[in-house]
Amino acid sequence: MAAIIELSRVTKTYGRAPQPALADVSLRIEQGEFALLMGPSGAGKSTLLSLIMAMEQPDRGTIRVAGRDVHRLTRASIPYLRRNLGAVFQDFKLLPEATPLENVRLTLAVLGLRRRDVLARAREALARVGIDPRSRKPVRCMSGGEQQRVALARALAGRPPILLADEPTGNLDPALTRDILRALSLVRAAGTTILLATHDPVVYHHAGASRVLHLEMGRLTEDRVLERAPSFVAELDAQGEPIDLLAAIDDDEFSDEPLLVDTPLGEVA
Template sequence: MIQLFHVSKYYDRRPALSNVSLAIEKGEFVVLMGASGAGKSTLLKLLIAAERPDEGQILVQGRNVAKLRPSEIPYLRRRIGIVFQDFRLLPKRTVFENVALPLMVQGAAGGEIRRKVAEALKAVGVDHKREQFPSSLSAGEQQRACIARAIVNGPIILLADEPTGNLDPELTSEIIELFKVINARGTTVMVATHDPQVMAQVNRRIVTLMEGKLVADQRLGS
């Protein structure tokens, strides 16, 4: 599903990632652990072709991400859902409109948009907030709306970059449980975090980065 072969990425000649090799199988739930600056966000950016590796190869579903033409990148991203720490909801659009945005960009028909958005909102438990604006939502509800937006296309991979960084422990637990439900439906999930609570709650596979290097890869209980 995802393969990295000796991947390195440099910023101003300083390595953000250094010689990282990693393989993630279809349907896995992987927690990417590491302190701030460890290279977690850089790795996720490489997977969606927001950045290009300076060395090595990255394959997603057998395709070399680094060699995709610019016109091919949107098709890659349609298969990958992304959740951010800072929500990135458009403040002047309703929850429904925010979640519908990826489908609208693709030119989906109105009926398909209404059906898929309704399914995504119901799946994350905020269907009753569909006509509200982000400012009226709690932090947990905003993150649920972001997850709905990330899964509305039915992605095969879901990437989350510090998705619980702005949440308290109780909300963190709720969001991780939601990721586990999405994973149980067949979606490959990778959550980048520095929060030990996430690691303990997932208890699947923990990949640890330190100063750009992969220092541990542990498969735990399920």
């Protein structure tokens, strides 16, 4: 199977730091894999994801996504790369004054979908992570865990072939972590490639990932295939069903709402 993400001898150092954030890292992620990127704080996990997203440049080495060297792309081409990369960041990168639904709809609008399809996808993604799509609360008034779930919904709504997630369960309690892992497992079953950075042992044991990569002080110290229980989703379902937030919502409830703003693709995080 072809690699959809490939790093070859990638090194990244910030300023005059004595220790590189990443040191000579090489790895391949194949299409459809669910890989965990593990390691303590400061190991280089966030740096690696930022480089794949072309948010930063490596000092040395190459990074290919779907066969293309992402750091040879023109500035105008980078937004097209990011259309294929759903991303969940530690700092969320949400619009603070917008509602959860507006945050998700705005990102979907740049994909050229019909307005009704944008609405349906946004509502479905929010409900999947346990956020009521009818909420009028601006995200700045939400807890860190709620904002984290809105950010994940935004990433999932576009149905990207690749999902990059940086500590997506870091602010969540065990019940919500279970629901997020269920959502990720279903997304992976639909063919999405997932690279998830975490230091949470609960995620390691229950995410249903197929592979674990371990970073220590910027170096890849472990690359191991995991045995994944095929009944993982059913196992989670047996522990309790998430609330069906879509069941009581009228299909026409939001149909006349305008999008928040019209934003060029390159300006959407």
